[in-house]
Amino acid sequence: MSQFEAGSAGASSRIVNAGASEATGVEIDLTAAPTESLLLTLAYGYVDIDYTRFVTSVNDPVTGFPVFGDDGEALVADIADDASTTTGGPENSAAMIVQYTFPRCSFGTVVAQVDASYAGERSFAPQLNLYDASDSYTLWNARLTLQQIPVSRGELSVALWGRNLGNEEVREFGIDFGALGYASNTYRELRSVGADLRYVY
Numbered sequence: 001m002s003q004f005e006a007g008s009a010g011a012s013s014r015i016v017n018a019g020a021s022e023a024t025g026v027e028i029d030l031t032a033a034p035t036e037s038l039l040l041t042l043a044y045g046y047v048d049i050d051y052t053r054f055v056t057s058v059n060d061p062v063t064g065f066p067v068f069g070d071d072g073e074a075l076v077a078d079i080a081d082d083a084s085t086t087t088g089g090p091e092n093s094a095a096m097i098v099q100y101t102f103p104r105c106s107f108g109t110v111v112a113q114v115d116a117s118y119a120g121e122r123s124f125a126p127q128l129n130l131y132d133a134s135d136s137y138t139l140w141n142a143r144l145t146l147q148q149i150p151v152s153r154g155e156l157s158v159a160l161w162g163r164n165l166g167n168e169e170v171r172e173f174g175i176d177f178g179a180l181g182y183a184s185n186t187y188r189e190l191r192s193v194g195a196d197l198r199y200v201y
Contacts, residue, residue, distance in 0.1 A: 019053035019080070041097040048091065051080035059127045083126040090120035090136070108149040108156075114142050124173055134171040139164050154201040160193075167191040 025047035032040045058067040058075040066074045085091075095117045102110040116138060123133040141163050149156040164170075167190050174185040 019051065019055055019078075021049055021051045021054075021085075023047060023049045037101050037103075039097075039099040039101075041095075041099075043095040045093045046091065047089065049085040049088075051083055051085065054078060054080040054083050054126070056126075061127060079127065084123040084133075086120075086122040087124060087126055090122040092118070092120040094118040104148070108146050111145045111147060112143075113145075114140070116140050124175070132174055134174070137168050137170050138166070139168055139170070140166050151199065154199055157196070157198040157200070159196040159198075161196065162191070162193045164189060164191050 025045070027046075028042075028044045030040075030042045034040070055076065055078050058077050058079065059065065060067055069075045095115070097113065097115040099111065099113040102112075118136070118138045120136045121133065125132045141161070142165060143159055143161040145157060145159040147155070147157040147159075149158070169190070170188040172186050172188055175183065
């Protein structure tokens with residue numbers, strides 16, 4: 001995995017071997033159609049990772065600089081009990097989709113959909129700095145489509161959609177450069193709305 005390192009001359013990252021780990025988890029996907037018009041989808045994922053051995057250089061969790069021992073050498077230790085286990089993804093995640101298809105009429109078929117996704121806390125480095133983590137979040141999206149509109153020899157589809165309707169700030173990646181004086185973060189798109197137009201001949 002990638003491990004961030006700060007230094008007086010700048011910052012860098014290196015690939016380290018976590019040594020040994022154990023993982024358990026479960027995924028559940030359910031789809032139900034209570035009526036011909038209504039479709040429900042639920043998904044849940046859980047993963048629990050435990051490092052049993054993780055020997056590497058030790059970094060200060062605030063500054064990002066290496067920790068030195070009494071002999072002046074960079075400290076190397078087994079950080080299995082302290083290293084973050086959510087660098088690959090959150091421990092808990094879930095998703096839901098509700099879709100309703102209205103009866104077809106002369107000008108096409110209307111389909112309404114609402115979906116939500118949840119992700120628990122996660123981190124971006126095994127040894128956390130101040131901003132190397134993301135809080136849990138829930139994103140809501142919606143879509144209204146008028147499809148199968150007969151046009152000439154083909155069909156037209158028009159859709160209105162909204163993403164991240166709750167305007168949630170979601171940090172996708174971050175690095176705290178600690179004593180170097182700044183932090184860098186990237187975020188997902190905030191609330192957005194739009195329309196799609198598609199013609200199939």
